[in-house]
Amino acid sequence: xxxxxxxNATEAHPIIGYKMRQAARRGAKMxxxxxxxxxxxxxxxxxxxxxxxxxxxxxxxLMHIIIKEGLEDKKFIAERTENxxxxxxxxxxxxxxxxxxxxxxxxxxxxAVARLYATTDKAMIFYTLGITEHICGTRNVMSIANLAMLTxxxxxxxxxxxxxxxxxxxxxxxxxxxxxxxxxxxxxxxxEANQEKFEKAWGGKIPxxxxxxxxxxxxxxHEGKVKSMYILGENPVLTDPxxxxxxxxxxxxxxxxxxxxxxxxxxxxxxxxxxxxxxAECNGTFTNTERRVQRVRKAIEPIPGQANWETICQMxxxxxxxxxxxxxxxxxxxxxxxxxSMKGINYGRLENESLQWPCPSTDHPGxxxxxxxxxxxxxxxxxxxxxxxxxxxPDEEYPFLLSTGRILYHYNVTTPYSKGISSIWDKEMAxxxxxxxxxxxxxxxxxxxxxxxxxxxxxxxxxxDRVLPGVIWMSFHYTATPTNALTSHHLDxxxxxxxxxxxxxxxxxx
Amino acid sequence: xxxxxxxLNINGKExxxxxxxxxxxxxxxxxxEIPRLCYDPELSKMGSCRLCVVEVxxxxxxxxxxxxxxxxxxxxxxxxxxxxxxxxxxxxxLIANHPLDCLTCDKLGDCKLADYCYEYGVKESPYVGExxxxxxxxxxxxxxxxxxxxxxxxxxxxxxxxxxxxxNLSYLHRGFHRKATTAxxxxxxxxxxxxxxxxxxVCPTGALTEKTMAGxxxxxxxxxxxTTCPFCGTGCNFDLAVKDGKVIGVLSNxxxxxxxxxxxVKGRFGWDFIYNEKxxxxxxxxxxxxxxxxxxxxxxxxIALRFNEIKEKYGPDSFAALSxxxxxxxxxxxxxxxxxxxxxxxxxxxxxxx
Ligand code: SF4
Ligand code: SF4
Ligand code: SF4
Numbered sequence: 003x004x005x006x007x008x009x010n011a012t013e014a015h016p017i018i019g020y021k022m023r024q025a026a027r028r029g030a031k032m033x034x035x036x037x038x039x040x041x042x043x044x045x046x047x048x049x050x051x052x053x054x055x056x057x058x059x060x061x062x063x064l065m066h067i068i069i070k071e072g073l074e075d076k077k078f079i080a081e082r083t084e085n086x087x088x089x090x091x092x093x094x095x096x097x098x099x100x101x102x103x104x105x106x107x108x109x110x111x112x113x114a115v116a117r118l119y120a121t122t123d124k125a126m127i128f129y130t131l132g133i134t135e136h137i138c139g140t141r142n143v144m145s146i147a148n149l150a151m152l153t154x155x156x157x158x159x160x161x162x163x164x165x166x167x168x169x170x171x172x173x174x175x176x177x178x179x180x181x182x183x184x185x186x187x188x189x190x191x192x193x194e195a196n197q198e199k200f201e202k203a204w205g206g207k208i209p210x211x212x213x214x215x216x217x218x219x220x221x222x223x224h225e226g227k228v229k230s231m232y233i234l235g236e237n238p239v240l241t242d243p244x245x246x247x248x249x250x251x252x253x254x255x256x257x258x259x260x261x262x263x264x265x266x267x268x269x270x271x272x273x274x275x276x277x278x279x280x281x282a283e284c285n286g287t288f289t290n291t292e293r294r295v296q297r298v299r300k301a302i303e304p305i306p307g308q309a310n311w312e313t314i315c316q317m318x319x320x321x322x323x324x325x326x327x328x329x330x331x332x333x334x335x336x337x338x339x340x341x342x343s344m345k346g347i348n349y350g351r352l353e354n355e356s357l358q359w360p361c362p363s364t365d366h367p368g369x370x371x372x373x374x375x376x377x378x379x380x381x382x383x384x385x386x387x388x389x390x391x392x393x394x395x396p397d398e399e400y401p402f403l404l405s406t407g408r409i410l411y412h413y414n415v416t417t418p419y420s421k422g423i424s425s426i427w428d429k430e431m432a433x434x435x436x437x438x439x440x441x442x443x444x445x446x447x448x449x450x451x452x453x454x455x456x457x458x459x460x461x462x463x464x465x466x467d468r469v470l471p472g473v474i475w476m477s478f479h480y481t482a483t484p485t486n487a488l489t490s491h492h493l494d495x496x497x498x499x500x501x502x503x504x505x506x507x508x509x510x511x512x
Numbered sequence: 513x514x515x516x517x518x519x520l521n522i523n524g525k526e527x528x529x530x531x532x533x534x535x536x537x538x539x540x541x542x543x544x545e546i547p548r549l550c551y552d553p554e555l556s557k558m559g560s561c562r563l564c565v566v567e568v569x570x571x572x573x574x575x576x577x578x579x580x581x582x583x584x585x586x587x588x589x590x591x592x593x594x595x596x597x598x599x600x601x602x603x604x605x606l607i608a609n610h611p612l613d614c615l616t617c618d619k620l621g622d623c624k625l626a627d628y629c630y631e632y633g634v635k636e637s638p639y640v641g642e643x644x645x646x647x648x649x650x651x652x653x654x655x656x657x658x659x660x661x662x663x664x665x666x667x668x669x670x671x672x673x674x675x676x677x678x679x680n681l682s683y684l685h686r687g688f689h690r691k692a693t694t695a696x697x698x699x700x701x702x703x704x705x706x707x708x709x710x711x712x713x714v715c716p717t718g719a720l721t722e723k724t725m726a727g728x729x730x731x732x733x734x735x736x737x738x739t740t741c742p743f744c745g746t747g748c749n750f751d752l753a754v755k756d757g758k759v760i761g762v763l764s765n766x767x768x769x770x771x772x773x774x775x776x777v778k779g780r781f782g783w784d785f786i787y788n789e790k791x792x793x794x795x796x797x798x799x800x801x802x803x804x805x806x807x808x809x810x811x812x813x814x815i816a817l818r819f820n821e822i823k824e825k826y827g828p829d830s831f832a833a834l835s836x837x838x839x840x841x842x843x844x845x846x847x848x849x850x851x852x853x854x855x856x857x858x859x860x861x862x863x864x865x866x
Contacts, residue, residue: 016708016776017746023677045677167745171844172837175862178844180835182858186845191858204853209828213858219832228832228859230822234847235836236863257818264790265803273818274811275803277792281742282752282759282783286840288740290747290770298840301737301752302759305786306793308808310839314846320812321819323854325846333842356769419785422653422724423777426701 003031003122005115007146008057009130010040010407015166015291022128031122033115035060037405038433038475039468048115052105054405054473055392061145062386063101064116065093065152073120075154083151083382092386104389120153124160131168131407141387151382159370167291174289177344177359178337182213187341203340206323216242220251230257234310235278239267241478245486246457261313264419276313277306284309285330287352289359292370295347296356396472400454400506402438403473406485430485431464433475434509439465442511452476454507459485474509520586535577535588536564546590547599547628549716550665551578554772555674558666563602563628567592574598600632608637609644610717611660619718621731625663642688651699654707654723654781659691662719668692668711675710675774707777713764714773722761724784729755738765741779742838746770748779759783819855828856835862 004022012019019042026032026045034046035057043049052060068074069090079086098109119125127146146163155161167173179186189196192210201208214222216238222228224247231252238248252258252271260272269275283304289295300309308316311333315325327333331349338344346361346368357368396403432452434444444450446465451458452474461476469475478485516531522539529538534557536546550561559579566577569587574595577588589595606625614620629635649657669681669692680703684691694703712720736751749768753761762780764773795811796803806814822830833855835847844862851860 015744015746016706016778017748017771017774020676020708020774020776024674027677169837170740170742170744170747171839171841172745172862174841175835175837175839175844178835178841179848180844180860180862181848182861185852186848191852200852204849206853207856208852209856209858211858213829213860214832216834216861216863219834219859219861222832227830229826229830230819231832231834232819232847232851233834234843235839236834238834238863241863256822259815259819263785263792264788265792265796272796273798274806274815275792275796276811277794280786281739281840282786284840284843286842288742288747289841290740291745292747292770294747294770295841296740296747296749296769297738298742299737299739301735301739301754302757302786305791310843311846313808314843314850316808317812317815318846318850318854320816321850321854322816323850325850330840330842333845337841337845419788419790420782421784421788422781425653 003033003118003125005033005035005119005125005127006042006046007035007061007127007129008142009128009166010036010038010042011128011130011166012041014130014168014407018166018291031118033118037470037473038407048111048118050105050107050111050115051470052107053470054403055395056105056389057142058145058387059096059101059104059389060107060112061142061149062093062096062389063098063105063107063112064119065089065149066096066101067098067113067116068120068149068152069093071117071120073117074152078154078156079152082154082156083384085384085386089148089152089384089386092388119149119155124158125153125155126160126162126164127155128164128166130166141385141390144385145387147382148384148386151384156382165291170290171288173291173293174287174295177289177293182215185340186337187343189341200340203336220248223251223254226254229255230259231255232259232261233268233272234261234314235263237262237266237268239271240486242486244456259317261310276317278313279304279306279309284311286311287330287334293358294356295344295352295359297349297352394455394506396506400508401472402507402509404452404454404505404507405469405473405475406478407475430459430461430476432461433466433469434463435469435471435473436465436467437471438474438509439463442509444511449512451510451512452507453510454505460512461485474507518582518584520582520584520588522588523590529582531582533582535566535568535575535580535582535586538582539577539588539590544590546577547631548578549624549628549663550667552667552670552714554766555667555670555714558670561602561663561665563599565595565598566590567595596632599628600634603629603632603634604637605639606663607634608639608641610663611643612636617661617718618721618726618728619731621733623718624716646691649699650723651701652705652707652723654777655700655709655712656721656723656726657700658719658721659693660719661717662692663717664690664692665716666692667714667716668720671710671714676706676708678704678706678708680704680706681711707781708775709777709780710774713775722763724781725753725761728760729753734760734763736763736765738767741775743778743782748775750775750779752783759786823855829859831855831857832859832861835860837862 023045032046033048034043035050037054098112102109150156150163184190185200197210242248258272259274260269261276261278262269263278281298282301285300286298287295288298311330318325343360346363346366347357358370361368444463448463450463451460476485517528518531519528527542529541539546546564548564550558557579559576562576564577565574567589614626644660646659672681673679684693735754738751741748748771751763751765752759753763762783766773794805797806833847833851835844848860
């Protein structure tokens with residue numbers, strides 16, 4: 003059984019979505035929890051259409067029923083988890099009636115899905131941005147983990163919680179320590195032994211203090227505390243929430259270097275732009291959403307004349323820190339020697355196999371699924387949560403709820419440069435419910451101005467009941483329609499992820 | 513799980529295969545390749561092209577090996593005179609209604625029909641009759657559909673349904689007019705097609721081909737470089753098709769661990785962003801608010817000067833680096849390494865619209 007929450011797999015992760023569709027057609031049960039009528043709804047046994055921003059009450063409601071009916075996995079809870087009492091206490095007030103009221107999902111459906119999930123031996127939960135891009139994103143994720151632990155759906159094949167990572171190498175960027183709190187392999191920067199190890203290996207003095215997360219960086223740039231930045235291959239002006247705030251932060255920098263394929267909105271702010279090489283021009287590795295490390299192979303000579311790793315090495319060497327690598331293979335080898343969970347992976351092995359970390363030694367086969375027998379932290383901790391309403395809800399002035407996401411045909415900001423793809427899908431088509439369209443006098447193709455407290459964007463609309471009345475749904479792929487000028491400035495306080503999924507806007511026909 | 517092995521004899525050789533295997537699978541296990549057009553290991557069985565017929569002792573008819581299960585003691589001949597004769601006839605019938613423009617066909621080198629005609633010495637068809645004259649579907653930027661070359665193997669229909677689940681293709685009409693096409697027989701662009709290109713990947717002939725590769729190279733002149741898709745976190749693998757140092761397309765690689773031959777429109781057709789004329793090819797330095805082209809040396813000198821100056825003046829934490837969820841592990845490693853070890857700060861993160 004597959005429980006999908008906040009993930010539009012056939013568009014965001016098409017091949018995974020196609021496989022889910024096949025599994026459902028072969029008879030696997032499928033539950034889709036999504037405010038939007040996504041493609042997989044048509045394959046699903048149940049569609050829970052919760053109102054945007056009500057994932058916690060929905061999950062709490064399912065757990066309420068599971069506990070009430072005695073369907074929890076008592077053995078798993080006793081042996082593998084702690085803090086169960088608090089969970090029980092909090093979900094006690096999430097009666098099906100109250101949850102139906104909060105989420106718009108009928109009590110009958112809640113019962114059916116709670117029973118189905120709890121009593122199916124092999125049940126997996128999948129989620130993506132629909133869960134994390136909320137003010138309560140971390141709490142949403144914890145609530146999902148609670149549901150899986152409550153029913154013992156973890157640590158066996160065909161069970162577990164599967165966060166599907168969006169960008170091709172978001173997993174790898176995290177694994178490599180491109181995070182302010184950890185070295186490669188999630189080794190904490192605040193642990194003295196780690197600090198010593200890396201200082202010794204790399205030379206130089208590294209602080210034990212956690213660094214700034216992206217939103218904090220831009221905040222610090224605003225305040226004049228961060229003065230210089232280096233940005234590799236990202237375009238936060240288009241992809242991060244609250245564009246105008248980021249533009250102001252970038253203009254405030256004393257010095258900005260951007261390494262990019264194209265002169266993006268972000269690169270416009272740079273003092274120096276370094277041309278980047280594409281995936282077809284570089285050797286290296288990507289790590290997919292299953293922690294599978296796979297080779298990227300150079301097929302053609304780099305168009306700017308050199309590969310990205312060479313550019314970084316030359317730049318840093320010029321700054322006074324010699325980086326003399328022969329090849330990406332050597333870079334990987336250095337990283338693996340410092341990272342216990344990757345030690346067993348090397349380019350030689352990757353010629354013949356793809357390996358999922360943890361892979362601690364060269365004779366280790368890799369690890370297809372985590373948490374078998376034991377969680378990383380020992381016992382699984384229940385971290386229950388009350389309903390946290392979105393940071394901004396529609397009101398009289400801004401009566402519509404804007405939700406954002408991606409469409410099949412584009413991947414963030416690179417695919418618009420594909421001529422084939424952009425010749426067909428060349429502009430934003432914001433989705434509006436027929437009821438609202440009628441009130442506003444819109445038909446598919448009408449132009450509207452969408453504005454929020456932070457900015458505005460012009461877009462064409464598509465009238466469809468894929469979205470609920472009162473909701474407008476937009477992607478963020480097009481420079482001409484900068485959706486993130488509208489999105490909320492509210493952030494998840496724990497991860498700093500923007501609340502892209504809910505903002506209040508108004509729509510005017512133009 | 514215990515698998516029961518069945519013993520049989522193929523071409524005079526004692527072989528073993530798991531119970532429930534077809535003759536075609538058992539032969540394959542024994543290293544004997546039986547010609548096939550409609551059979552595809554990843555798709556449901558159709559048993560319609562009949563090219564895979566074999567001779568089975570005691571059976572007067574020639575059964576299609578792709579749908580006939582093995583049984584103990586079975587004696588099979590895969591290339592007996594009767595079999596070869598039958599195959600020739602099938603091929604002759606197929607090419608009777610097939611444009612023989614192999615000289616300019618993009619698929620040659622990877623066309624099963626041409627390969628088998630070569631193998632069985634079929635040059636032309638003794639059967640003369642009506643030929644199809646379908647308009648070529650060139651309606652979209654990705655796929656060229658020339659149904660005159662279609663042999664109705666049904667692989668595209670099955671791939672669309674069984675690999676992608678889009679159910680965009682089916683059969684229309686009967687007899688000579690039978691067609692594997694979209695609902696209502698509209699061009700791809702007007703259909704529910706999501707342009708995953710699975711149909712192209714499985715088509716054994718030149719009926720479905722990649723538009724980007726049209727006229728660029730014959731299959732045997734293409735270098736294939738296996739790599740990982742740069743778009744989403746699924747991590748599909750495919751081959752970049754390279755000719756004369758240029759990428760001309762993407763081809764499925766059946767060995768891909770995550771996806772097999774399946775891809776989505778981005779992975780299969782989105783690669784051409786690498787040749788967009790807006791690509792930056794030289795470093796740029798902003799002077800008086802305008803970007804001017806600079807040499808790598810100039811750019812590195814300026815960067816070194818300014819990063820060092822600012823660090824000196826305002827301290828390590830005045831620097832921050834944004835690494836990339838689009839770039840390789842190795843690049844990410846280098847960025848966080850120099851940020852920490854040289855700039856002396858943990859201010860490193862990446863844009864994770866996870
Ligand atoms: S491209 Fe994909 S969706 Fe379109 S017809 Fe072919 S298999 Fe079906
Ligand atoms: S188009 Fe190709 S795959 Fe489809 S039926 Fe014809 S020959 Fe077979
Ligand atoms: S081919 Fe499509 S599904 Fe596969 S990795 Fe690329 S973008 Fe993702």
